[in-house]
Amino acid sequence: MTRLPGAVQLGTCFGFAVRSSLPFHYLREGAGDPLDVSVGDEADPEPAEPPVVEWAATPELPYDIRLFDEDGGYRLWISTSGWFRVDPGLSSVTVPADDDVVRREERIWGLPAMLCMLSRGDLPLHAAAVEVGGKAIVLGAPKTFGKTTLAAAFANAGFRLLSEDNTCIRLGETPAVIPGPAMLRVRHDVAAELEIEGATLLGAADDRVHLALDPARRGDCAPVPLAGIVLLRTSDEGTRTELVAPTDAIRDLWPLSFRIPNEAHRTRCFVALTDLVRTVPTRNLYRPLRLADLEATVELVAQSV
């Protein structure tokens, strides 16, 4: 394959070895599948066909997104950034010329990376993941149920953070998590109370403080065997976990899974989720949403999986 002129391998994320001349802040060590990242041509016209899916801005995701099929790959419009092109077959992502290089990288590790994961046969989940004793624990929650805060608490307790917002799951006899960007985006009110150790402040945009984990805490992107999935719930009556029946686990994981809205992708995602819950236990975690309880919550989750 022809490589980008001037590009060098910078590091890995989600198992992709990034080659680029652009700056990156969240990469890990090690090897991976090649992924070239470069600035695309903003002058390319909008695709003639309607988008395959559109997402309107929400409080949790404050920008509009349109995804188009194009020439065996995808064009992606993100209102606050511009045009991305994702060519999984060519192992290539082009990005807009954006002065905010941190924001741009964070966008890359969102939808463009998830499209590449799908192409590779992996299952992208909207969830965080941490490593405990050499095993991965996925922390899933709809919307703002404190998964990033809990992930940050795990990091502060000395556990490796594998991903903060989107998690790449590799299915197979032993499902595993492929570590994602070494970043943490913590709410301002949480950051004010919870001192995040071993991380460098990159900025404070939108409602979040953006942190990059220190290199010594990142590790590589080698798959980490998945020991369990934890679904975050709130409770005012203490902290506890309970096993979830597989049928209920699929129901709760379905909205957290990323898929293109067509029959082939829905089928593939459904099959992947059922395979996942057959082999990996899912637990509900009931806990108060109080920072003072975080340490005990981390201990309980680490022990329960």
Next chain:
Amino acid sequence: MIDKESKVRRGDQVVARELTPGEGGVLLHLESAQYFGLNQIGLLIWNALEEEKTAGELVDHVRSQVEDPPAQLESDVLSFLAGAQDRGIVDLA
């Protein structure tokens, strides 16, 4: 309205997966992306619908497979099929 003479078949927009033994199964309606859990009886009915059957044949099939079938088994099966039809999981032939 489904009665014992109604001929029933699987919806063609449905993907089914059986979970571990004793856990039942799950269905996904591809067009609506709606997800449904099946208990063991529901899974028994779904598996029997590999070929088109009348609702009466399904009742007999479930009765033959279940220990101590309840007295209201027929109405339970017909009710299940009516709900499944409403959700596009099964169609009437």
